Every structure is written in C-alpha cells, then in structure tokens.
Amino acid sequence: MYSEKPFNETLEIVIYRITQEILNNILKHAHATVVNIYLDKELYSITLSISDNGKGVEDIERYKNKGLGLKNIFSRVEMLGGGV
Numbered sequence: 001m002y003s004e005k006p007f008n009e010t011l012e013i014v015i016y017r018i019t020q021e022i023l024n025n026i027l028k029h030a031h032a033t034v035v036n037i038y039l040d041k042e043l044y045s046i047t048l049s050i051s052d053n054g055k056g057v058e059d060i061e062r063y064k065n066k067g068l069g070l071k072n073i074f075s076r077v078e079m080l081g082g083g084v
Helices: 009-030 068-079
Strands: 035-041 046-052
Touching: 009 035, 009 046, 009 068
Parallel strands: none
Antiparallel strands: 035 046
C-alpha cells in the first residue's frame, strides 16, 4: 500500500482551485463535450494540463486581465512559480 501523500495540503488546495476555475470556464464559455485532465508530479515539478474540444481562445495572454477567474488562475500559478 502506498501511503506517501503526493502533495502538501496547500499545494493540493491551489491545484484544486485552479482546476475548478478552468472547468468552470470550460462549462461557461467553451461549449465542450469532452475534457481531458492530466496531472503529473516529477521530483521538482508538477504539470497540470487540461484540454477540451470546445471553441478555445487563440491567445490566452490577451485575456489575462479580462475576467476575475482568469486573473485568479494566473496569480495562483505565478504564486507557485509556474507558467500558463
């Protein structure tokens, strides 16, 4: 039985909130019928990849300061030292 927790509690909450906001945006804006979520933990990095078959956006950076949800995603990822 594997008993080691993969993430600390703070990191778990941040990853959960980011995922929650992205899924909310997909439901509200993308009109997707399929969503794929990939989470991988390496020794010194974490990769969270969420893709869908919705209409998408061409340049996510353009929307960085448009809505509160995207601002939260960007700030949470930057707080962790990551990138979107």
